[in-house]
Amino acid sequence: MAFKEEHLAMLLAAVPDKYDKLPGSFIFDALAPVAEKMAKQDDRIEEVEDKLSIDNLSGAELTQRVRERTGQERRAGTRSKGSVTVTGTGTIRIGDLFETPSGTQFRSTESKDITSSGMVMIEALIEGPSGNVPANTITLFPVTLSGFTAVTNPSSTSDGFAEESDTDLRKRYYEHIRTPASSGNKAHFRNWAKEVAGVGDARVIPLWAGNNTVKVVIIDSDRKPASNNIVAAVQKYIDPGANGKGEGAAPIGAFATVASATGVTIEIRVTAVLNPGFSQQQAIDGITSKMTHYLRDAAFVETLVSYAKVGALILDTDAVADYTGLTINGGTSNILIGNTEVAVLGTVSVNV
Structure with missing residues (x-):
């Protein structure tokens, strides 16, 4: 200055x-x-x-x-989607509101006549992960709906993602200029997949089912297996119907099939010596946070979950002074992650 x-x-x-x-x-x-x-x-x-x-x-x-x-655009945030079961008789209209006790609101995306009970499709009012709520938590009518007495969501809502971060957009920019996409090459298919909202990364497998076939394996923005809705959106964008007619981004004659990566659950068990003033739950929360970030950064980048790195992350947790007996999926070896797989954190068990 x-x-x-x-x-x-x-x-x-x-x-x-x-x-x-x-x-x-x-x-x-x-x-x-x-x-x-x-x-x-x-x-x-x-x-x-x-x-x-x-x-x-x-x-x-x-x-x-x-x-x-x-020419790339920042991926927009997405609203979580799901369904609710309403009890009563009447008409649900597009825009009618439902809510969780914590105040997360959803709106109906369809108009539907209901007799006694029925299911209605919904989406969150606000973009981002706050709309991803567990099952049986959407239980309120913020505005009374005539004829209806109860509402609940039998399944969790999903696919609410924040707008693409500066870090991810910058990474995608460098990928674009360092691996030029042209004439439907591998980089082109990967770029196309990553342009769709909700997609975090993609791998391209050429000739996977014979000549002129391409498989695009994707994960979502949280670096976890992509939902059916995201898979369908990418399929429609690249090659609708996987028919190779050139009706999407892919050229004529390229039969592209989009699929989600398969999740490999990572279970952590460890006996920890806690630092003074910390609880067992704080140790679990700290290790969970460290592992979530590690697996997110490793998704579609590393080919294994490293036993040594997991141990280092545990020691780097504020609540943990030392540990013994660490197992990953019941063993003490690295966990190999295949080309069409992604590691997903399961249970973190900490004995003290």
Whole structure:
């Protein structure tokens, strides 16, 4: 950052010493505003220079630069979707509201006449993971619906994802320029898949079922197996019906099949020595958080879950001073993750 004092000293040095240049003099007072203006201009120049690198951009500026250079758009957030069972007789209309006790609201996405009881499709009002709620938690009518007395969701809602982060967008930008996509090559199929909201990453398997066939294996934005809805959206975008007719992004003659990665559950068991002031639950929560981040970063990048890395993560947890008896899926070896698989955290059991 430029400083006014440095510029003022430079300007005063250019004036012959035979003139009075002390603070309060005419020359000093005349040059001080010029020095301040020069300092502000230098700061602006530094700011612009910083923005020449995409690594220094964020938010709307990053979105604009990526769009200008690659045509890629930041993936939008998505609303969680699911269904509720309503009890009563009457008509549910598009936009009718349902709510959890914690205040998460959903709206009906269909109009439907109900007699005694019936199922209605819903989506969260707000984009993001807050709409992913467990089964039997949508139990309230924030606005009374005539004829209906009860509501619940028999299954959890899903596929609510936040807008693509700056980190993920920047990563996708670099993938685009470092692995050029053209004429339906592997990079092209991967880029197409990752343009769909809710997709976190993709792998492309060429000739998987013979000539002119391509399999695209995807995971969601949480780096977990993708839902059927996300798979269907990617299939429609790349090759509707997997018929190779060129009705999607893929060229004519390329028969593309989209599938979700298969989840490999990772079960952690360990006996821990706790640091003073920490509880068993805090140890479980800390290890769970560390493992969630590790598996997210490793998804479609690493080919195994490392026993040594898991041990290091446990020791790095605030609540844990030491541990013994660590097992992953009942053993003490690395867990191999196949090309069409993704590791998903299961139960974390901590004995103290």
